[in-house]
Amino acid sequence: MNAETSSTRSTGNADTNRPGNCTGNAHAITVILVDDDPLIVQSLRTILEARDAVQVVGTSTEGCAAAGLYAASRPDIALLDIRMPHTSGLAAAERILASDPDARVVFLTTFADDDYIVRALALGARGYLIKQDVATLEGALRAVMDGQIVMGAEVSGRVGALAGRSLEGGSALAGSLTEREREVAELIAEGLDNREIAAALYLSEGTVRNHISAILQKCGLRNRTQIAIAWWR
Numbered sequence: 001m002n003a004e005t006s007s008t009r010s011t012g013n014a015d016t017n018r019p020g021n022c023t024g025n026a027h028a029i030t031v032i033l034v035d036d037d038p039l040i041v042q043s044l045r046t047i048l049e050a051r052d053a054v055q056v057v058g059t060s061t062e063g064c065a066a067a068g069l070y071a072a073s074r075p076d077i078a079l080l081d082i083r084m085p086h087t088s089g090l091a092a093a094e095r096i097l098a099s100d101p102d103a104r105v106v107f108l109t110t111f112a113d114d115d116y117i118v119r120a121l122a123l124g125a126r127g128y129l130i131k132q133d134v135a136t137l138e139g140a141l142r143a144v145m146d147g148q149i150v151m152g153a154e155v156s157g158r159v160g161a162l163a164g165r166s167l168e169g170g171s172a173l174a175g176s177l178t179e180r181e182r183e184v185a186e187l188i189a190e191g192l193d194n195r196e197i198a199a200a201l202y203l204s205e206g207t208v209r210n211h212i213s214a215i216l217q218k219c220g221l222r223n224r225t226q227i228a229i230a231w232w233r
Contacts, residue, residue, distance in 0.1 A: 028055040029141050032073050034066045034092065035081040035108075044079075044108075044134070053138055063087030067095035070103065077126075077141055082109040082116050090116070093123050101222060104144050108137070112154045121149075124223045128155045147193035149225055176218045184211040188224050189231035 106127035127150035
């Protein structure tokens with residue numbers, strides 16, 4: 001395996017002793033990269049760290065190393081390829097989210113495959129991006145940190161098609177939610193964060209959080225990504 005930490009060799013390259021202020025930016029977004037192509041890993045690292053807004057704190061070329069790398073590095077975001085030999089990005093994400101349900105997992109892949117998209121979002125991924133859109137990656141990571149769900153343009157189109165999107169959206173949630181909770185769920189499905197939802201509905205952010213908690217409890221869901229998926233079913 002390609003594996004090392006700042007002091008030992010393990011299952012991933014985790015730069016655990018590289019704090020953000022070493023780059024002059026204590027507020028850099030910390031990321032781990034897992035992709036089976038080492039050239040892609042190096043290229044992504046170079047692109048992301050070019051302006052010090054993002055700090056790559058660990059890398060691996062094997063999906064089986066992702067959960068350990070996440071545990072060792074505790075990054076803001078885990079950026080994973082979805083199709084890898086032996087352990088897929090989906091399996092890696094499932095392990096990460098099992099250990100930390102609040103983990104922000106974003107898939108970066110070449111495959112806008114319907115099954116992959118549905119399974120990734122159902123797992124609770126915060127994003128599904130296409131590698132061809134790498135120029136917008138930094139902005140997408142910032143959006144994830146702001147609480148949004150991010151999808152590449154091609155993926156957004158597929159999600160709408162898969163959901164049979166219509167003015168009757170939210171049928172999977174309709175029977176269990178109040179009118180206000182439905183409004184909150186719809187705005188989550190549109191990708192708005194809590195602050196934007198609060199402004200749109202003239203509510204406090206605390207009230208929005210309470211509505212989200214109620215939606216999760218009533219529907220047996222784990223996070224806002226699953227609310228969005230349920231809304232469009």
